[in-house]
Amino acid sequence: MITLNQPKAPRYYRIYPCLVMSYGITIATVFGCMENFARYTGGLCSASQSTIAKETGVKRQTVNKAIKELKEIGLITDTTIDKGQHPHWYDVPEFDEERWRFTSRDQPDDFEMKKQ
Numbered sequence: 001m002i003t004l005n006q007p008k009a010p011r012y013y014r015i016y017p018c019l020v021m022s023y024g025i026t027i028a029t030v031f032g033c034m035e036n037f038a039r040y041t042g043g044l045c046s047a048s049q050s051t052i053a054k055e056t057g058v059k060r061q062t063v064n065k066a067i068k069e070l071k072e073i074g075l076i077t078d079t080t081i082d083k084g085q086h087p088h089w090y091d092v093p094e095f096d097e098e099r100w101r102f103t104s105r106d107q108p109d110d111f112e113m114k115k116q
Helices: 017-023 025-039 049-056 060-073
Strands: 100-102 113-115
Touching: 017 025, 025 049, 025 060, 049 060
Parallel strands: none
Antiparallel strands: 100 113
């Protein structure tokens, strides 16, 4: 069995304002961290929830919830074959801000993201 070691990501990552405004800082931060890890492995992130939690400064359970929401949004895809307790591999393509837009820029409470 071949094991790939996930390279250590720098302690900084992109935070996209449109994600923050639509889904909150936690979702945006977890996505930015995962995107950064994926940058070193051809678009796949295998960092554990604990590693992402440590990097972002939130609890592992918070990362778990954020990953579920990111999958529902369609920003990441779980490509793990056996989804048991094995490490998960997430396809995390680079975020394309041009693909996303706000439905309303005038009413901050009504922000939603939609794919164009």
